[in-house]
Amino acid sequence: VESLWRQIKWRDLPQFNCPRLDLVTHVMLKFLLPRINRKVAYLQDHRRLGRPKALAPWQSSFAQDWRSMSKPNELRSMEQELACLKDTSRKGSACAEHLADIEAERDRPRGKYHTSVERWTCSCPSYLISRFLLCKHLVREA
Numbered sequence: 034v035e036s037l038w039r040q041i042k043w044r045d046l047p048q049f050n051c052p053r054l055d056l057v058t059h060v061m062l063k064f065l066l067p068r069i070n071r072k073v074a075y076l077q078d079h080r081r082l083g084r085p086k087a088l089a090p091w092q093s094s095f096a097q098d099w100r101s102m103s104k105p106n107e108l109r110s111m112e113q114e115l116a117c118l119k120d121t122s123r124k125g126s127a128c129a130e131h132l133a134d135i136e137a138e139r140d141r142p143r144g145k146y147h148t149s150v151e152r153w154t155c156s157c158p159s160y161l162i163s164r165f166l167l168c169k170h171l172v173r174e175a
Contacts, residue, residue: 041065095165102169110139150174 045060046052052060078086088096101109117123117131146157148170154160160168 037065095167098163098165098167099172102167102172106139106169110135146170148174 041057041060045064046057049056104112113135114132117128117135120128123131144157146155146168148155148168150171153166153171155168155170157168157170160166160171
């Protein structure tokens, strides 16, 4: 109770030394109760209409993987090169090695994989090690 009164006194009534009871009642009804209601709703995980619940970390990772795999190969490799060149934490040799890996990936001969969107399976190695059982072949066919 003392904490609540201190909050009212310092946040809502800082300019009044001895506020009248009607003013304190007005401040509590107008400012304090809505703030408490918002906090309780937040703690109970209720959201306002039109505000969706934030995505879980695995959901945002899944969406990021899906968007990345839906892009054409040329665009993906170009974005990886730009990210490597913009990354200031990499030293010159590490960046050169990463760029060489990207170039080798680009020049690697492409295989023909058996994909089935109905059963959501693919025979590529990327599908087997994917956390979400995704690969670019399935995403692009879907």
